[in-house]
Amino acid sequence: MRPVTAEKAELRCAGLLRRYPELNALRWRVRTLQDAPLDAISRVIQSAWERAYGKRVRIAFSPGFFRYVSAAARSHGIVTFALDEDGVCGVLAGVPMDWADAAGKGLGATLSTGLSTTARWESAGLVEMLMAKHALNLIDAGHALSFQWRATKSQHEEQLPARTIQRAGQVVLFAKPLRCGEAIRRGGLSWWEGLGVRGLALRHPVRRRLPAPLSMTHFDVRRALEYAAFVNDFQPENGLRRRFFPETLQGQCTFAEEPLRGAGLAFHDGQNLAGMVWGYVNPVDVDAAYFAVDGAVFHPSLPAARRLGCLEAAEAHARDGLGCFAVLIPGSVCRLPLARRGYLPVRRYALGAVPYLACPQVKPESVGGAFIELR
Numbered sequence: 001m002r003p004v005t006a007e008k009a010e011l012r013c014a015g016l017l018r019r020y021p022e023l024n025a026l027r028w029r030v031r032t033l034q035d036a037p038l039d040a041i042s043r044v045i046q047s048a049w050e051r052a053y054g055k056r057v058r059i060a061f062s063p064g065f066f067r068y069v070s071a072a073a074r075s076h077g078i079v080t081f082a083l084d085e086d087g088v089c090g091v092l093a094g095v096p097m098d099w100a101d102a103a104g105k106g107l108g109a110t111l112s113t114g115l116s117t118t119a120r121w122e123s124a125g126l127v128e129m130l131m132a133k134h135a136l137n138l139i140d141a142g143h144a145l146s147f148q149w150r151a152t153k154s155q156h157e158e159q160l161p162a163r164t165i166q167r168a169g170q171v172v173l174f175a176k177p178l179r180c181g182e183a184i185r186r187g188g189l190s191w192w193e194g195l196g197v198r199g200l201a202l203r204h205p206v207r208r209r210l211p212a213p214l215s216m217t218h219f220d221v222r223r224a225l226e227y228a229a230f231v232n233d234f235q236p237e238n239g240l241r242r243r244f245f246p247e248t249l250q251g252q253c254t255f256a257e258e259p260l261r262g263a264g265l266a267f268h269d270g271q272n273l274a275g276m277v278w279g280y281v282n283p284v285d286v287d288a289a290y291f292a293v294d295g296a297v298f299h300p301s302l303p304a305a306r307r308l309g310c311l312e313a314a315e316a317h318a319r320d321g322l323g324c325f326a327v328l329i330p331g332s333v334c335r336l337p338l339a340r341r342g343y344l345p346v347r348r349y350a351l352g353a354v355p356y357l358a359c360p361q362v363k364p365e366s367v368g369g370a371f372i373e374l375r
Contacts, residue, residue: 169367
């Protein structure tokens with residue numbers, strides 16, 4: 001598969017400037033997530049989302065959210081943004097992630113998300129220019145590839161040709177209500193839909209108790225090395241693999257910047273570590289939040305019923321300990337049969353990647369099977 005080169009990206013920029021000469025008036029910047037003007041960037045993203053989708057439940061692209069994702073990697077994120085006379089008018093954020101190929105060699109990669117412009121620039125070529133400029137910035141930083149999520153309209157939506165890997169695989173986003181009334185209201189469900197949700201909750205109640213000898217503990221910073229080794233060893237097999245480090249897993253699970261905060265849970269079978277579930281509290285407004293699961297990894301010897309029991313205990317903690325009205329889990333980070341345990345498929349996403357360097361491991365199957373959070 002041919003990578004996108006700097007020459008191609010520069011030609012794309014030149015063509016867009018000829019087609020949209022008003023883009024010449026913009027000023028371009030590239031920063032890490034640590035150095036970017038996160039307040040202004042977040043306002044652009046959230047405003048664009050509300051114009052497109054109204055008040056629908058969404059990822060909180062707040063400054064705190066970007067600091068949370070930055071804590072989960074050793075590498076620095078790369079943010080490409082444009083400015084007009086009013087300030088930041090367009091942005092494409094590169095979320096940092098640590099990856100390795102099948103041989104364990106480090107692989108520079110990012111997850112590009114939050115592509116947004118102000119209303120003035122929505123149909124003026126800025127979206128296309130942001131993607132071309134961002135590609136140049138990632139190439140300059142030596143990144144091998146950029147992952148991308150994209151919402152799909154149909155389960156059978158046609159994939160793009162494999163040589164582009166724009167649509168390498170489909171991932172279902174699952175949701176389970178923890179407080180039915182609030183989940184129905186926040187989700188904007190009809191009376192009949194709400195009735196179905198309540199019936200599902202009755203059939204699959206959230207249980208707090210774990211069967212012996214299973215036990216659950218909160219993330220213990222003294223055991224961060226053990227936790228990271230466990231997740232590295234038992235994440236799903238794939239040609240592209242995540243690299244978890246004690247300090248990054250700890251940074252994610254102990255993140256606290258109200259109202260967004262991280263949480264990590266460890267499950268033990270007797271004295272042995274048997275599973276990890278972690279994620280963050282995603283606020284949807286000042287008094288409501290859902291729990292977004294970023295990872296659920298279990299020891300392969302743990303029976304399926306016990307894995308599901310651990311997940312139910314995590315749900316109970318999200319409801320009673322974290323005050324969340326629902327749990328959302330992308331199928332890319334949890335390979336349990338969620339649809340049979342009270343979870344509803346609420347959205348389908350296409351997961352793909354654009355390569356910038358020649359990487360034999362970057363194939364549709366390895367990209368589509370990547371252990372990667374929804375961002």
